[in-house]
Amino acid sequence: MTDIFARTRELFHMPEGVIYLDGNSLGPLPKAAAARVAETIESEWGNELIRGWNSAGWMEMPSRVGDRIARLIGAAPGSVVTGDTLSIKVYQALASALDLRPDRKVVISDSGNFPTDLYMAQGLLRSLGKGHELKVVAPEEVEEAIDETVAAIMLTEVDYRTGRLHDMKALTAKAHAAGALAIWDLAHSAGAIPVDLAGARADFAVGCTYKYLNGGPGAPAFIYVSPEHGEKAVPALSGWLGHEAPFAFDPDYRPAAGVERMRVGTPPIIALAALDAALNAWDGIGMDEVRTRSIELSERFLAEVETRCPQLQLASPRDPLQRGSQVSFRFENGYAAMQALIARGVIGDFRAPDIMRFGFTPLYLGMDEVLAAVEIIEAVMAGRHWDRPEYRKRSKVT
Numbered sequence: 001m002t003d004i005f006a007r008t009r010e011l012f013h014m015p016e017g018v019i020y021l022d023g024n025s026l027g028p029l030p031k032a033a034a035a036r037v038a039e040t041i042e043s044e045w046g047n048e049l050i051r052g053w054n055s056a057g058w059m060e061m062p063s064r065v066g067d068r069i070a071r072l073i074g075a076a077p078g079s080v081v082t083g084d085t086l087s088i089k090v091y092q093a094l095a096s097a098l099d100l101r102p103d104r105k106v107v108i109s110d111s112g113n114f115p116t117d118l119y120m121a122q123g124l125l126r127s128l129g130k131g132h133e134l135k136v137v138a139p140e141e142v143e144e145a146i147d148e149t150v151a152a153i154m155l156t157e158v159d160y161r162t163g164r165l166h167d168m169k170a171l172t173a174k175a176h177a178a179g180a181l182a183i184w185d186l187a188h189s190a191g192a193i194p195v196d197l198a199g200a201r202a203d204f205a206v207g208c209t210y211k212y213l214n215g216g217p218g219a220p221a222f223i224y225v226s227p228e229h230g231e232k233a234v235p236a237l238s239g240w241l242g243h244e245a246p247f248a249f250d251p252d253y254r255p256a257a258g259v260e261r262m263r264v265g266t267p268p269i270i271a272l273a274a275l276d277a278a279l280n281a282w283d284g285i286g287m288d289e290v291r292t293r294s295i296e297l298s299e300r301f302l303a304e305v306e307t308r309c310p311q312l313q314l315a316s317p318r319d320p321l322q323r324g325s326q327v328s329f330r331f332e333n334g335y336a337a338m339q340a341l342i343a344r345g346v347i348g349d350f351r352a353p354d355i356m357r358f359g360f361t362p363l364y365l366g367m368d369e370v371l372a373a374v375e376i377i378e379a380v381m382a383g384r385h386w387d388r389p390e391y392r393k394r395s396k397v398t
Ligand SMILES: *Cc1c(COP(=O)(O)O)cnc(C)c1O
Pocket: 085, 086, 087, 088, 113, 114, 116, 117, 156, 160, 185, 187, 188, 208, 221
């Protein structure tokens, strides 16, 4: 079998002695990104100066890079734009959705959603001051919570803690049948699993690019607006670069065509250059191949850990088709256990209160490493190597 992933793993820098099972939190450094950032700084910024906005194509970068992400999430060219952070993009998507449903006051989300999505919604609803209500229900209760009072459902497709997958197509259809809109957060989907935004008829989608897309810490986020709403969506953050003609310096805001209106201010060119180079790794790769390999890796990991580490309790759905590209286990000393693993080169992460999380990323992770990681996990658990005071000391980032 010719292994496309043997080629892609060469594209990444991986420090000696590390088995990286945390690409779901921060993807590793693509070698091309380092070279590209240096070139952007030295040659484009250094020599082109202000001319770079035209001569180096900086002004088009947010949509050009957006189009490259679009291919990975089943979106048409011209429907995705990059910039800002995911928290900001959540705000923009929800604000525009609510504006499209002015007679409705309920937003549905679920208790598995990442807190910042809920926080941003809370802040937005408060400042709108129109009596909107955020209803947070259990993930399995989302479907029955959708009724004719709902303006929008705002869900993260893959649960960040457990990896549980929502049925995007079915829930979007249910929302539409009730006259509501559907906003999908793809933070743990983009680059992890096949996504078909157009096929699911999603109205808005957002995501970050530093997880499975390997764009680097704090890499720009993306937002998708369905072409159906492109010309109707009113941007809440009406910045000058989302204006129809920024350099007309018109005192009145007029939205740019389509998703371009979701741009806000000056794009982070150096960060976009890193992301653009990182996306090269996906050239010629289909998300179906990634999914197949991810399931092979995660199924084997899950089976081995369950048999060899009776202390760990599976927190992810057992059916691989019901989860994203991660496997999580509960363990009451999970934080200390993860620190012990990291000290031994197996890098995963911990999510309160007791979740040990492991991500599977076929572009740079192979079966040999997965099995080697299992050996180390088994040794740490069986020998209680985690039971040391230094492993209990909590860092700021877990
Ligand atoms: C990682 C993640 C975020 C992070 O938001 P930032 O603004 O990039 O810090 C938000 N939402 C979800 C669902 C995530 O998984």
